[in-house]
Amino acid sequence: MQISKSDFHRYLSEYTEDELFYKKIYLLKKEHPETFSEYLRSLDQDYIRSRRLFVPELRQEPWFPYMGENDLFENIPENIIISKHYRYTPEFTHKHDFFEILCVYEGTVSNQIQGIHHTLHSGDICIIPPNTQHSLGIFDDSLAFNIIVRSSTFQSTFFQSLAADSALAKFFSHVLYQKTEGNFLIFHTGDDPRIRSTLEELYMEYMLHARYRAAFLNAQLMMLWAELLRYHENDIESILTSTSGSSTIPEILNYLSQNYRTATLHDTAAHFGYSTSHFSTLIKEGTGRTFLTIIKELKLSQANRALRETTLSISSICELTGYENPEHFMRLFKKTYGVTPGEYRRKHQGK
Template structure:
C-alpha cells in the first residue's frame, strides 16, 4: 500500500458509515435487515473500524445507539490497534482503560475532554490517558480521524524503556500504567505544520492496514520515532504558548512563592499557580537558577529550618514537620550534608538570645 492507496482506503465508506448515512432507525428491524441484505460487508474496509464483524452485524447495529463504554468501543486484543473514527456520528461521553492517541489525518475534529472543548486541525495529535472522560462531536465526510489505542503492556514494553530520557512522556505513561485510578490527563500537540509526522503516520498506517513481513517490528520502531518527534513539537509549542506568561512573570516571584510555601509546594502546584506546564516550569527554573526544582525546594526548606532553629524554641521534630519532612532522620541527614553539623549543633552555635 502506498500513500495514494492509503488515502483512498481511509476515505472509502465502511459498512457502518453507510448505515449511518442511510438514516435507518435501528429499531426498525425490517429496514435494518433489508439494509444488511443489500449492502456488502467488506472485511478489508471494516478493518478500519473493528467494532463488529460479519457474524454480529444486526446486533451491533441495533446496539449502536446505546451509550459507549469500555466494553462496546473496542475489544482490545492486540498491544496496539489503529482504527478510523466513524464519520457522520457523534460519540457521547465515555472513557477507556487504555491509552488513546488521536490523529487528524484530514479535516478537523471537535471533542470535549474533562469538560474542556478542544478543536483539532489536520496533522494534530491528542494523547488521552486512561479514564479520561471525553465526548466527540459529529464528523463530516472529509474528517478522517485515526485512533491509535495502546495497551499498558505495549507502553511498558515498547515505549517507556525507549523514551525514558524524557520526563514529559515517561511521567504521563507511568501514571497511566501504575496510577490509572487517580490520573486522567491529556496532552495536545499542535503539530499541523510537521511534514515529518504526517509522513511517519502514512508509513505506520500503510504497515498496519497492509501488513507484511516484520510489520510489527516496523510499526514499533515508527511509534518510537513518532513520539520522539511529538516531544520536539511539544517543546516548541510550550515555548511559544508560555512566552507571554514568562515575560510577565519574574523568576524571583516563582522562587519567593516556593520559599513561602515550601512545606507543601510541588512542581505541579507551583506551575498551576503561575499558569505554566510543569515540565516547562521545571526547565525555566533550571535555566535561570542552575538547579532543578527539587534542589530549589530543599534549599528553601533548609533555610526556613535554620531560621526556626535560630529564632524559636520549637523542637527539632516540630521544625522538621513544619517544613514538610515527616521523617526526622531524613531531615537530620540532609541538614548535616548541607551545613556539616546537626540541627542541634547549628542551634547551639547560632541561636539568638
C-alpha cells in the first residue's frame, strides 16, 4: 500500500474494523453496564476467533502472554515490523524477547511498565527492551504505532549511531541491557517536525513493500536514532533518571565527554548544582559506574584512538588525554588492556 505524507494522518486516523469492534464494546460497557452481559452473549464467537480479537470478559482465566521473536518474525524477511496500535483495545500485560518502540503520533497514551504507570504525550518515543512486563491503552482518538525490532538489529542500528566507547553509549547499554526492574527509555521530542517526518517515512516505507525494503528500513531506523541523539539527547527519561529524581544523566555524560581531561568530582557536582556526595550517588545509580571509572574510560578511549590513528608520541598522548605522568598512564593502560601502548599501536596500525 502506498500513501503520501499528506495522507498519512488521515490513514492513521481512520478506524479499522477491529478498532470499531473494540470501541463498541468499550462504550457499551461504560455507558450501559446493565445490558453489557447480554451483549457479550450475542457476540459471534467464530468472528472473534477468526480475527483473533481479544475480549477479556470471554476468557476463562487471566492472560499474560509471552511473545517470542522467532514466532513473531517467522516467514518475515525483514528485521522490523511496524503496526498501528488499535484504539480501544483492552489493555493486557505482556512481555517479549524483542525491542518495542512505541511512537505517540498524536494525543496521549496510557502505558504501564512493570506495574508503574506512565502517561505518554505526542512526540514521545518509548523504547521497551526485552523481558520487560508492560501494557498499553488508548481509549480516545489518540494515535500511536509500534515499531518491533529484532534484538540484534536494534543493537546494530542504535549503537552504530553512537561512538561505541562513548559515555552515552554505556549509559544506554546500562539502561537497556542490565536487569534493572522496569527498564525503559523515553525520548521526549514534542512537536519536532524532523522526528515526525522520519517516523512517517519509516512507516510508509514499511507499507510500500518495494524492492530493498529491508535495507531502507534499517537505514531509516538508524537515521531516527541519529536525529534523536543529535536533537534530543537531553530530553531523555529512564527508570534510572526517574528514580534518582533527575533527568540530567545524559547531559552530565555529554559534559564529561567534553571535559574529561580536567573534570573533577567536586567541580562537576558544583557545575550541575549538586553536593559532591549526592552527585556521586546520582552518577553511580544512573550509570552503574563511579565518576572515576567514567573518567578513566573516557581518557583511555581517547588514548586508544590516538594510538590507532596518529603518530603522536606517548608523552603527547598523555597531555592530550589529561594524564600528567606517562609512567602512570603506561601502567594503567597495560593493566586495563594487557598490552603496552606501543604494542597496542603496532597491532592496530599494522592492520
